[in-house]
Amino acid sequence: MKLLLILIIGFLGSLLINNYGVSSTDICTNGIDQVIYDDQLGYTVSDWSWTKPRNFSNFKPVHSGSHSISFVPKNYEAIYLNLQNPIDPSIISSVSFWVHGNKVGNQKVIVRFTSNKVAVSRDFFLWGDESIIISDPSVSSKSLNKNIQGGKWVNAVINCDKLEPGQYDGIQIAASGEDIQEMVFIDDIEVNKRCISTNPYRNLMKPVSCDGHDCIVINVTETSTQMRWFANEVEYQKYTVTMKNTNTAAVEVLEFTGNWFKPRNSSDIWNVAFLEGGYYGLPDNVKVIYPGQEYIFGCVSIKGPVSFKVSYVEYENDKDRLTNSKPIQTNSKPPVKPTVKPTIKPTTKPTSKPTSKPITKPTTKPTLATKPTA
Numbered sequence: 404m405k406l407l408l409i410l411i412i413g414f415l416g417s418l419l420i421n422n423y424g425v426s427s428t429d430i431c432t433n434g435i436d437q438v439i440y441d442d443q444l445g446y447t448v449s450d451w452s453w454t455k456p457r458n459f460s461n462f463k464p465v466h467s468g469s470h471s472i473s474f475v476p477k478n479y480e481a482i483y484l485n486l487q488n489p490i491d492p493s494i495i496s497s498v499s500f501w502v503h504g505n506k507v508g509n510q511k512v513i514v515r516f517t518s519n520k521v522a523v524s525r526d527f528f529l530w531g532d533e534s535i536i537i538s539d540p541s542v543s544s545k546s547l548n549k550n551i552q553g554g555k556w557v558n559a560v561i562n563c564d565k566l567e568p569g570q571y572d573g574i575q576i577a578a579s580g581e582d583i584q585e586m587v588f589i590d591d592i593e594v595n596k597r598c599i600s601t602n603p604y605r606n607l608m609k610p611v612s613c614d615g616h617d618c619i620v621i622n623v624t625e626t627s628t629q630m631r632w633f634a635n636e637v638e639y640q641k642y643t644v645t646m647k648n649t650n651t652a653a654v655e656v657l658e659f660t661g662n663w664f665k666p667r668n669s670s671d672i673w674n675v676a677f678l679e680g681g682y683y684g685l686p687d688n689v690k691v692i693y694p695g696q697e698y699i700f701g702c703v704s705i706k707g708p709v710s711f712k713v714s715y716v717e718y719e720n721d722k723d724r725l726t727n728s729k730p731i732q733t734n735s736k737p738p739v740k741p742t743v744k745p746t747i748k749p750t751t752k753p754t755s756k757p758t759s760k761p762i763t764k765p766t767t768k769p770t771l772a773t774k775p776t777a
Contacts, residue, residue, distance in 0.1 A: 431602050432496050432595035437488055439574065439592035440500075442468040447487035451520075451573065453706070454480035466501040466556045466590035475586050476510050476578030479663055479708050482589065483517075489570040490516065492563040493604045496597035498574065499560040502529065502536070503588035508553030510584045515708075516566060517573035521624045522708055524571070525608065527561050528579075535559045551587065563597070564607045577708060616713040618650035619657070623709050631706060639667070640706040646698045646713075654692040656717035658684050665705040674700035682714060691719065 438445050444459060454474050461473040474482055490498065504510055509530065516524040527535045534549035538558040542548075551557065576589060597604065622645045625631075630641035648654050660682045666672060676684040685698065692698050702709070 431598040433598045434596050436495055436594045436596045437486075439484055439486070439498075439594065440472060440589070441591060441593075442470045444484070449485040449487075451483040451485045452481060454482060454578075457482060461588060464503050464556070464588055466503070468590075471503070471588045471590040473586055473588050474576075475583065476512055477583040478581045479578055481575040481577030481708070483573060483575045484592075485517075485520070485573045486571075489572045490563070490566075490574075490594055491570055492566045492568060492606075494597050494599065495563050495594055496602065497560050497563055497595045498592070499558065499595065500592040501556045501558055501590045502551055503556045503590075504551040504553045505585045505587065506553050507585050508551050510551045510587050511579040512551065512587060513577050513579045514559075514561060515575050515577065516571040517575060518569055518571055519624065520573065522575055523569075523622060523624075524566055526579075527565070529559060535561050556590070562607075564605045567608050568604075568606060575708070613649055615716060618648060618718075619654070619713045619716060620647045620649055621645070621711055621713070622647070623711070626701070634667070638706040639703055640709075641703050642701065642709050644700050644702060644711060646692070646711075648692045648694055648696055648698075650718060651694050652718040653694060654685075654716060655690075655719045656684070656715065657692065657698070657713065658682050658715040659711050659713045662710040662712045663708050664702065664711065665707070666703060671703040672700065673702070 437447070439448050440459075444450060450459065452474075454477075457472070457474040459470070459472050461471045462469070465471045472482060474480075502512075512529045514527040514529070514535070515522045529536055530550045532549070536547075536549045536551070536557050536559050538544070539547055539552065539555070541555060574592075578584065624643050624645075626641040626643050632639055646657070646659075658678060664672075669677065672683065674686055674688075676686050678684050683700075685692070686700075689698055
């Protein structure tokens with residue numbers, strides 16, 4: 404009976420979706436691919452959450468069946484569900500679930516997807532104009548409040564056209580902010596198949612053109628599962644951060660700061676220049692980031708949704724120098740903590756001297772060498 408209800412809800416959900424989550428005019432669902440949560444976690448789903456307390460057998464309220472998930476959003480903590488069967492946007496149209504805001508509602512919660520156990524997708528909001536909340540059975544679509552509601556269930560749907568191509572092996576439902584919020588309930592998390600023939604995958608995240616900060620794509624990955632440790636009962640993790648220039652012009656000046664970054668001290672971030680006010684910039688060994696090229700640095704932080712954001716960027720407009728210059732080589736390897744100067748000497752000094760004096764001197768001396776024989 405519950406499976407029948409989920410199928411009906413999935414069909415209705417495809418008809419009632421806004422243009423940020425899923426639009427009924429450009430997407431459809433072709434049945435359920437997998438159930439992530441339905442009274443309990445699916446057989447191929449594991450709980451990797453780092454929020455406490457959490458409960459996967461909550462009795463009340465429930466959207467359907469006998470159980471739901473409950474957790475208290477705080478300090479960027481998350482319900483993290485690892486998937487043995489990853490989500491592939493080319494064959495999956497949407498991910499949907501129901502959310503209940505307890506008595507008050509209006510909790511600030513985000514959803515993100517992971518690849519190789521690291522959050523890589525954009526953040527999907529459950530509040531505001533960009534909310535993925537698409538329906539409330541108790542009101543008309545015109546009166547829809549797109550925040551989490553107190554005292555009732557509302558439906559949230561994520562359009563998988565909003566994901567980059569790839570395999571996503573997890574989903575995180577996380578608190579946005581450090582404040583302790585009222586408990587939230589989640590139920591009926593399901594992954595819906597795509598109607599491939601009528602609604603093929605379209606990468607809506609692929610930039611047709613980009614401007615300013617949008618041209619710097621930031622990716623944060625855990626360096627290794629062995630590179631984590633506990634200090635004073637707090638778990639720390641080593642991360643690698645990649646910033647890719649997707650513009651057609653080179654980046655000459657880049658300044659950024661931690662969006663969620665909790666180091667022990669200033670030595671917990673390297674291969675960066677330290678600027679005033681807690682900001683960072685390009686180190687001496689990285690003069691320019693060319694189009695399509697990546698700048699990489701490393702850091703250590705309290706384990707969590709580590710992220711950085713660009714605060715200022717300047718691009719190079721000299722197209723001739725762009726095409727004739729050699730791209731930097733430091734980005735092909737992981738960042739190293741030591742000094743940055745050794746990479747400058749090989750790239751700058753050798754270019755000028757060899758072409759001038761060494762060629763002219765040998766041509767004159769041989770003619771003088773014949774003089775003593777006369």
